Amino acid sequence: MGNVVHGQETAELKLDGKVYQLPVIVGSEGEKAIDIRELRSSSGYITLDSGFMNTGSCCSSITFLDGEEGILSYRGYGIEDLAENCTFVEVAYLLDHGNLPTREELSKFSQMLGKYAMVHEDMIRFFDGYPPNSPPMAILSSMVNSLCSFYPEMLDNPLENIDKMAARLLSKVRTIAAFSYKKSMGQPLVYPRHDLSYCANFLNMMFDSPVKPYEINDTVVKALNKLLILHGDHEQNCSTATVRVAGSARVNLYASISAGINALWGPLHGGANQAVMEMLTQIHEEGGNYKQFIAKAKDPADPFRLVGFGHRVYKTHDPRARIIKKACDDVLTALNISDPLLDIAKELEEVALKDEYFIARNLYPNVDFYSGIIYRAIGIPTNMFTVMFALGRLPGWIAHWKEMWDDPDWRISRPRQVYVGPKRRPFVPLAERTGNE
Template identity: 50%
Template sequence: MTDHATFSADGKDLTFPVVEAAEGNDGYDISSLLKETGNVTLDVGFVNTASCESDITYIDGDQGILRYRGYPIEQLAEKSSFVEVCYLLIYGELPSENELEEFEAKIRRHTMLHEDLKAFFNGFPRDAHPMPVLSSAVSALGTFYQDLDPFDPEQVENSTIRLLAKLPTIAAYAHKKSLGQPFLYPDNSLTLTENFLRMTFGFPAEPYELDPEIVKALDQLFILHADHEQNCSTSTVRLVGSSQATLYNSISAGIHALSGPLHGGANQAVLEMLTKIKNAEYDTDTFMKKVKDKEDGVKLMGFGHRVYKSYDPRAAIVKETAHTVLEKMGSDELMEIAMKLEEIALADDYFVERKLYPNVDFYTGLIYTAMGFQPKMFTVLFAIGRLPGWIAQWREMINDPKTKIGRPRQIYTGYTERDYVALDQR
């Protein structure tokens, strides 16, 4: 490949240097385009636009590859823990045994919420969706812990640990608030995932028994969601952070971005689809025919991905986990429907040609439901898993000397100049 690209405009040739990737797509640095031509590029949805250089996560959508800091997701899901993956994403390398113990100890020391922050939950109605509660509470953390200088490494580290420790507690309390149940203090003898399960499903009046297989399954799901390159919420975190907003406020914005149904709400949509099929008078074959015929109101959820054009590597892992969890909890009719839909899609040229393979959301809703989570908590679980990726991306952005405040351009299509018309003449 050449080290530049040539662009012709208005009889003038411009040379754009190539920015080489360690792996995957190289890029063309077109930062001089506006200055040289007076024009901008239009790339709706940033389909072809790289907003930054990053060494955190690599995705090859055609080959179904996902790696954190170079480590394949399959290996991390099988052999690592969520806290270890947090360390890997944030600091760039797998920790030694002593480093991991110290990291876990720091997180354990910060799991409790300030008592005044706990009262914050009383300001929300019981039926409030937990995602805005989560985002609001994260933003409020910045009022309780005011060492917020984004360029002070010690203060950034303090904010990092507090977020990792306190977000599961906030999430559990949001769940408890929706049910009118009492909050539990964290038990710092437990791991992060164990503690979250206990605070979510436990009661003060009785001990909570942890199921090791459920703990492992949820921990693995957190790993699978920990980072995914420059997606909508991650880009939001970086864009907000580019204004030198605090880590808390940037993460709060990311949570709001994740709450959208096109981003974090897909697994809930899958569950709703499977339930509709279960309650309908037709079988899965008929449903898939309706999908192919593009009948109104019939959509195949949990298939296809903006990046992956083959089988989502996370989906294969989640499918196996779903079998483990649902076998433990008893047979599940929705799981049987899901497997039948996948079988049809993988064998039908209509879906294969359109590269509609199952994605990570296809089975996660079934697992969360089997664990006892309500559908509105699904995106909250996504946020807990994605937190270390957001933090790593924010820290990379804030320490990058090339970072500029994000300010996308537009192509204006409105009125040209016109004169003001007095009110009585309109």
């Protein structure tokens, strides 16, 4: 596991009258873990941890997260500093290279993004094969997986071309996402432009039209940069763990990222901001009485829950939500939008920030709540929300795949289980079976 630091203390485990000394690993921010890698071979026991909520699968130098204190940092840099002072391209470089780029490095990286922005023309035909209402995430995952057929040079020596592959993925996924939207709308494709920044280019590909040229709004571009930065990485979440698990079998980067996209597609993971807008739509369609839904959320006998409040990891404010709230306010002001769903969202936000019920339970608006509002305000349809999440999370996935591939303690992922099925029983020939065995 690379730079693992074993502390002076050990943990004692008593099993069947024997005492086992288990090493304690200490992370750079003081996190402690009991190293159980030799437990089964020495004792015959395994551990059981549903959902791996208390199990560390690796040592990583990419992201630090403290849910109790509301801290998030990439490569040692606070998320607040990165979101305020960097573009998404800078942060993508940081995640994938370990350091913030110099002017020269940023220029070279940006040029690579521009160079690889186009999608092979043969791939464009793939879009025509999907039914009109195909989920954008299904299109995205399959298109990313197909990239290894068009760019096979990575298959021989993956790490030799990793910088090129990272730039290619970051640039082409943006184009694929915009093209999938255009196809779903039945509109002509808008090709990338070399004179636009990463986020401005994406927005232009999404919304430019021969009959209505898209006007790039700096406030919107700035907000999109922040959103992508905030989603850049989040430790060993479901999709990142999926990328690592797939990659541990020495699957190529494109296939591993495709697996991560499919994991992110789940409504309990990347679909949260989409669920926020669906909840707001439900409130609006039922008369807009948000107070009634707040009462339902407080009722312990009612299964209804407000989506976009609280977080599984953060036990206090989500640090990303504090950042994006300001961007959300700026976008709504700049665009001067009148939208009943956004009005309901602002009412819910105000209640959650002041109501003792929500405060006592740390049910503050999270990043998914605000991101959904911003995406709706700038015109991104609900079914594209998770695609936007994938676009932001892409550099984190790449960084984890590279780190896993480079790890001298790499092992193919192979979790154990505790079998609870029938005990070994005699085989019964077909002619003798009564159905009661």
